[in-house]
Amino acid sequence: MRIITKSKEVGFCYGVKNAINIVQNLLKNETIPKPIYLLGNLVHNHHINEYFKEVGITILHGDSRLQMLDQIKEGTVIFTAHGVSEKVRKKAISLGLHIVDATCPYVKLTIQKMEKAIQDNHEILFVGKFNHPEVETALSLSKKVFLVDNNTQNLTLKKPLLCHQTTMSSYDIEEIYTKLKATFSNLEKMDMICKVSEKRQQSLLDLKNHHFQLPALIIIIGDKTSNNSTKLYEMAKRINQCDTLFIDNILELHFLKLKKYKEIILYSGTSTPEAITNELYDLLIHLDDITKNQVASILTLKDYIK
């Protein structure tokens, strides 16, 4: 008998739900100035972004949010869940655009905390993925914000403070903090890990005490550009007894090859539509009954967020 478990924490986090609700309500409002632009992807999940493209929203891409604004002449601009800097906000206002802010409330809070730390004369060492919107926003706050890289140890800092993207793993941050502390003895750190991400990471770490039915597999479902999904995958790989897979949706699975597993556990990122996880769970429950021909007919991509 195969054990199939779905993590308790699946589906959208409140930040993603909030962003999607804001845009869906906006679409219902006929008085909203058109065209409507998204300043980058609303969240890091292509199913969601493709849906908004289908309903007529233009998603802008570019090297920075400031540059993306140059592509807009009129209409409405939506700030994505990852937040924007004051410079971007002011530029959008000066362009006379109608602004809709879908920034996650938690991200907003972390930006305010960093602004306060800068006012208190801290220099910020920021850990994050180059080009990620949260990194872009942090770096735009002040010249006293530095992205942590190989040259960080050469900086001369008086009051360094370690900050980071909200979806980093506590493992990574502890490791980087310990390393940098050897150079900057007075280094402080700000806890910025989003509690939703942390809870999902913690439930994965708890699997270290779990008695698996072997062979076992952990599947992380999420977009490959999603930082929190990637972090879940990296953590899952630390659980040595299990195989791990990181997939976007059921189309990426070889169902017949999964039959060898006695236990399969599903986790998902905070921007992964719950329907994708549920669909996979339902299929895995009936895994032994699935034949090669049925797999082909099952694999028709669903509309996950409508």
Ligand code: SF4
């Ligand atoms: S993962 Fe956390 S920080 Fe990111 S959007 Fe969701 S609630 Fe906000």
